[in-house]
Amino acid sequence: MNSLIIVLVVIVAILFIPVIVVINKFNRMLVKIEEADSDIDVALIKRHDTLTKMLDVVKGYAKHEKDTLIEIVNVRKGMSAKEKNDAIKSLDESTEKIRLLAEAYPELRSSENYNTLQKSIADTEEHLQAARRMYNANVSAFNQYLVSFPASIIGSMKGLSKKEFLEASEEQKEDVKMDL
């Protein structure tokens, strides 16, 4: 009788230990994705703030230009992957518009304030790209693990599904370049 109990305990342990290992691995992966997601929020907010400052500086030089009506999209924490993709695209467009507007003012382009903000934008862009790559690397690892056996069974029992990637435009795939 005792040996039967021992055998049963061993069988249960053999069955459950891998399940616990897989669940823990899923949890760790989800935490990593959340952290990377939060990094993207931080980078997006920083980029938004820097762009707003930049636009204020440009407006100071181009008071009478109607083109200064550049809208900088609002960003907030906890946006979905699609919302983030849209926000990144919109911020890219605003950056380009501000850069084009500034080109008409050589004294603006040579001002220290403008150059400092340019550097800051390049740096926030690098941080954003880093956060996006880290998020995608974590999502890729998670998605691959989710379809592998036996994690796929435990994943579906836990109701887990594949995560969306954050897309990158061709420009974003390259390293940040600056034209100072």
Next chain:
Amino acid sequence: MEELEKLRKAYVNHMVIGLIITIVVVVVLFVLYNATQFLFVAFIICFMIVLLTGGSKKKKYSTAYKKEIVTTTMQELFTDIVFDYDKGLPSSVIKETDMMRLGNRYSSNDWYSGKYKDVSFTSSDVSIEEVTTDSEGHTHTTVYFRGQWYIFNFNKNFKGKFQVCEKDFHYSKHGGLFDKSIEKVEVEDIDFNKQFRIYSTDAHSVFYVLTPHIIESIKKINEAIPGRLLLIFKDNSLHVGIYNGSDNFEPSIFHKIDVEKSKEKVRKEIEPITKFVEELRLDNNIFSSSAVQNNPQGE
């Protein structure tokens, strides 16, 4: 060059004469005393005496070579060059990274620092070993590192520290089983992950510093430079360890110095500096709010 050749010949002559005397002593011992059991010991003792007495001559020749050939070549490529062949990189500099095992025997020489494309660097030959004695009194030496250690000012400010370590570089340090402060990170480049391991205290910094361009450059450098690679990014500095088992800037004893060939050899030896600065674009300092001047002095 004539002076250099004189010094080389003086050393070679010393060695040749010493070897002849050694052989004569061994032959005399054999003929007069038929002391076959002591022949090997006698040979070793005599040869050690020759090596020891020739040490100062070798040092003179090596010093002259480093002054005339190595320093000149460095000055042609770099600015602000300080080359002190008697000094080495203090072990504390490597210890502070906390990412390389230090063993119990450390030596370093041929310390130099300078600037290439306005990027400050320091380098030195470094040897790190672990010497242990087992219960039977046998001594074992494990070589942790033998090669060159470089430190560059890095052009990005980042949090934490991380290492990029070639998979067959065995003695880097990256926390223990229960050390949760350092985690293994994988980037999106599958080839890179196959060649290197990354351990970091801050995963975001890894992706911030290791841009796709930097990842490609590290792979390219790894193909171009022989040896096993360890890169440590810490305190806005880049430490590079190249484990190639070689001792840089040592002159050839048995061949007459050919200035151009010797300079070419030195250029090859200092090539990692130009490669790292150029490939990793360390001279592009748009992200660095302030240049960090933290090059350690030799000791």
